[in-house]
Ligand code: FES
């Protein structure tokens with residue numbers, strides 16, 4: 147994992163008022179709940195008493211209560227009450243578990259993975275989607291490391307093979323470029339694929355001066371992607387790492403062309419079926435990839451069309467090594 151970054155880990159609606167929820171994210175067992183003000187808290191989901199999961203317990207005011215012997219934890223992970231010791235007994239410092247800094251923004255729960263700070267950097271969600279759009283969503287778990295799931299969405303070469311009857315229709319197997327541009331931790335890549343007439347040599351990225359007019363997609367480090375279908379329609383994916391072999395993928399269809407309430411919901415709901423169909427075409431192949439986790443240097447022979455994947459791997463490696471930008 148890259149340290150000191152915000153990771154989208156859950157749809158905010160998964161954390162309901164009055165009920166703790168247990169998930170594994172970034173290889174950690176976590177319990178999340180909402181305090182009296184509705185603010186989301188997150189601590190390690192293993193009771194310091196005898197190891198039960200607090201996520202199977204309940205919420206009491208701002209605290210989460212372990213279902214085994216009733217230890218009450220506050221949002222910082224400290225035990226505030228040990229019922230068997232009596233309300234009048236002071237709880238010692240060692241009764242605590244690790245807490246995690248989380249924020250709820252844009253309908254997503256974000257976790258800060260790294261050292262605690264007084265002030266945290268901005269959450270880098272796609273600027274134009276921050277308001278004015280509505281969305282429909284579906285989510286599923288893939289049995290792959292999150293890097294493989296991400297790279298699949300950066301792969302402009304696979305379209306005519308994996309999506310023959312959907313988004314890859316038309317046999318456009320020849321890949322020009324692609325052009326990859328970074329702005330901070332946001333990668334934009336521009337796609338120009340065409341049918342191979344047997345004579346055309348693919349253009350290098352530097353040979354495509356009008357690339358800004360091309361179809362483009364974006365990837366925001368460390369785990370957000372968007373397909374810019376048009377000004378008013380986007381598909382966004384959040385790749386929430388579960389552990390080394392599993393990823394929870396949230397796919398959202400964002401639109402702002404339909405604003406009439408019921409029709410809007412219908413459009414957003416219907417989008418799920420198409421997106422699920424396309425994603426399952428990908429999944430069929432991606433789960434077969436070996437090795438499970440991608441690395442900058444491994445025994446793969448990439449081609450020029452894999453530029454966005456190569457760029458992602460390089461950036462990830464630099465960030466893992468603590469290079470500042
Ligand atoms: S295991 Fe949680 S209170 Fe005993």
Ligand SMILES: [Fe+2]
Pocket residue numbers: 298304305308309424428
């Ligand atoms: Fe695909």
